[in-house]
Amino acid sequence: MNSFFVSNRYFYSAEWASNHPLAISRQTKFYDLCQVLGWLPKEKILQCNALGEEKIAAIHDYDYVITLKKASSGIIIDPDVRLKYNIGNFENPIFSGIYERAAASVGGSVAAANAVMNGGIAFHPAGGTHHGKRNKASGFCYFNDPIFAIKTFIDNGFSRVAYVDLDAHHGDGVEEYFKNDDRVFISSIHEENRWPHSGKLDSNIKGHIINIPVSSGINDDEYNLIVDALYINVCKFAPQAIVVTAGADCLNGDPLSKMEISNVAFWNAVQRFCSLAPARVVLGGGGYNPWTVTRGWAGLWAKINGYEIPAILPIEIKEMFAAMSCDLIDDDEVNPEWLDTIIDKENHGDIRTHFIELSYKIRDFAG
DSSP, X not given: XXXXXXXXXXXXXXXXXXXXXXXXXXXXXXXXXXXXXXXXXXXXXXXOOOOOHHHHTTTSOHHHHHHHHHHHTTOOOOHHHHHHHTOSSSSSOOOTTHXXXXXXXXXXXXXXXXXXXXXXXXXXXXXXXXXXXXXXXXXXXXXXXXXXXXXXXXXXXXXXXXXXXXXXXOOHHHXXXXXXXXXXXXXXXXXXXXXXXXXXXXXXXXXXXXXXXXXXXXXXXXXXXXXXXXXXXXXXHOOSEEEEEOOGXXXXXXXXXXXXXXXXXXXXXXXXXXXXXXXXXXXXXXXXXXXXXXXXXXXXXXXXXXXXXXSSOOHHHHHXXXXXXXTTSOGGGOOTHHHHOSSOOOOOOOOXXXXXXXXXXXXXXXX
């Protein structure tokens, strides 16, 4: 199977302010871990280019694109304009290179889709900016790269593209863009009552949009039940291509969600959905615990390629894990297994009644 790892130098620069949830060098640590384990041979690395402003403006308002580009270069943006585009605040800060980073992210999603047009799988961990809106930034997302991946398939003649969002937060920007396009099946498993407070169960449209808000504390067995129900719906759609946003904030221990699934359940879910189409793009997304996101995405890349995950890690990796820190996680909250292993202990547990009822409702949509 052809597999590609999407890369660009902008993904490895740490520019976010120290108090921002993304100030944890996610891409660099993930890349370093895979390099040490020999999981990134040159033939699998797909270097992507930043998408040009005219092509970005096919999805995002041109004035917004240009404003972000100016802000990134150091030009002072009027406060009213910053407010209009929701930039220059704590949520979506402005710093040198932010435009280039965002443009590279959408370029990576286009490159990923193009690389697997005739079959294969491309992993773009710096992608998954699913909250970006047509004319403003939202939720740490300046542009919406999943839209670009999906649209690349559609522009190349695909008539059935499935989008599966496993991030703990609802992929509102993607749904908003494709909600009236029957060529795209849109689905999301996310934590209920969590920002952006969209993706309600009653917003579902049979055969087109399936939102599954799940309660906090969801364990592996409950998660697998919900994945099974959604799988039936995606399978019935018979996608020619699939785009998965594999946000690692759904993993147990993430500070910005209260889902409690292991990375084993996470990997299994991504692989199951990817089995439903020959052309597959897997994006990153959220993930604010440096240990769980690094281990989660590295293990996912290993599963995609059939690499053996070592039970005993090299000392170099253990030292890297030990040196990690996160302002959102206290020292006494660091799970010892995060420092010594890649594979989580599976989180089995009782399946609560409301999860059984929810799975029946989702299965009913498939008919």
